[in-house]
Amino acid sequence: VGDSSVLTCPHRPNINLVTWKISPKIGGPCTLGYRADQNKTDRTNCSDSLNWKFRPDHDPALEIQQVGIAHEGNYTCTVAEEEGNFHKTYHLTVLVPPRLTLYCDNHGNPVCEAAAGKPAAHIAWLPEGNSTPKEEGHDDGTVTVLSKFRAHSINVINVGCFVSHPAMNQSKSIAC
Secondary structure (H helix, E strand, C coil), X not given: CCCCEEECCCCCCCEEEEEEXXXXXXXXXXXXXXXXXXXXXXXXXXXXXXXXXXXXXXXXXXXXXXXXXXXXXXXXXXXXXXXXXXXXXXXXXXXXCCEEEEEECCXXXXXXXXXXXXXXXXXXXXXXXXXXXXXXXXXCCCEEEEXXXXXXXXXXXXXXXXXXXXXXXXXXXXXC
C-alpha cells in the first residue's frame, strides 16, 4: 500500500497495438491502449493512478502510483505484432502492514493489537503464555488481530509481543 508498482509487458520489436485490460476486485474494468500506426494512446474508465510508465512505443509497461486495496485484481497486457499476439497476466494482491499497539488492560494483562493488516497478522508472545488471538474483519478487507497475554507463572514482569506479517515483522515489550 502506498508504493508505486510497475507491471511489465512483452516488449516486441514491431508493435502494432498494445492493450492493458484491468479487472479490479472493486469497481469496473478499465483499459489502456496504444495504436502504433496512429501513434495514439487511449484510456477507458482508468483512474489517474494507472498510466504508461514510459512511452508505449518504447516500453509498454504499466505504472500504478500509490497502490491501494482498490487496485487489487487482474492485469492483462496484450501486444499485437506481425508475428502474433503476446500476453502477460498479473494477479495483483495488495499487502497492508498492520499498526502494532501494546498496552495493559484494566486487569494488568498485556494486550497486543495488530490493527488493519492485510492479510491478518500472526501474534506471538515471549515468554510463552496462554493467549487466544481474536480476529475482526473490516469492510476494506483488512483484519485486526487482538491477543491478550496470560502468564503461566505469576512472576512474569516484562513480556514481548511479536507481530509477523508478509509486509513487516515488529516487536514491542511492556511491563504491566
